[in-house]
Amino acid sequence: MSITVGVLTVSDSCSRGRAEDESGKVLAKLVAEAGWKAEVRGVVPDEVREIRAILKEWADDLRLSLILTTGGTGAGPRDVTPEATEKLLERALPGLPELIRREGVKSNPRAALSRGLAGIRGKTLIVNLPGSPRGAAESFQAVAELIPHALEVMDGSRHDPPGRPAVRKEHSHG
Numbered sequence: 001m002s003i004t005v006g007v008l009t010v011s012d013s014c015s016r017g018r019a020e021d022e023s024g025k026v027l028a029k030l031v032a033e034a035g036w037k038a039e040v041r042g043v044v045p046d047e048v049r050e051i052r053a054i055l056k057e058w059a060d061d062l063r064l065s066l067i068l069t070t071g072g073t074g075a076g077p078r079d080v081t082p083e084a085t086e087k088l089l090e091r092a093l094p095g096l097p098e099l100i101r102r103e104g105v106k107s108n109p110r111a112a113l114s115r116g117l118a119g120i121r122g123k124t125l126i127v128n129l130p131g132s133p134r135g136a137a138e139s140f141q142a143v144a145e146l147i148p149h150a151l152e153v154m155d156g157s158r159h160d161p162p163g164r165p166a167v168r169k170e171h172s173h174g
Helices: 022-033 048-061 081-086 095-104 109-113 133-154
Strands: 004-010 037-044 066-070 118-121 124-129
Touching (some): 022 037
Parallel strands (some): 004 066
16 A cells, blocks of 8 residues: 655744754654655644645645644644644544553653644544654654554455454354
């Protein structure tokens, strides 16, 4: 399965050219190392309308397999990535951000404050990641092995456990 990816950095300072987009670079590198294709990268300010417009375009028009956002998931007043993402999702996948937070607190207790979401829009999986390069990388690594399977299931494949055939129970009507 070919996995096409968009990496969207949500940052006022990066969007204004006052800071380098290190998190986006780190994620693009990890995506390539996973054997996936980073189709597009973008940087937007912490503005719901702008975030939502890019997510919608990448999911609906570009039909990317996966969109990773980095930044805007904290408790600050300008952190609005989850709010922008939530309205676009058709189905939530709460287990991914739960796993991201659970793994994150092992190296940084503040990871518990992340409000990132994950879910499905059409055939696109959208995952919010933290904004720091380290947080984005660790979060991506926490869920990366699940993404190909999630995409296969979203596309209609069965989701039997690895190495186990599906079990069918025959009912006898006696």
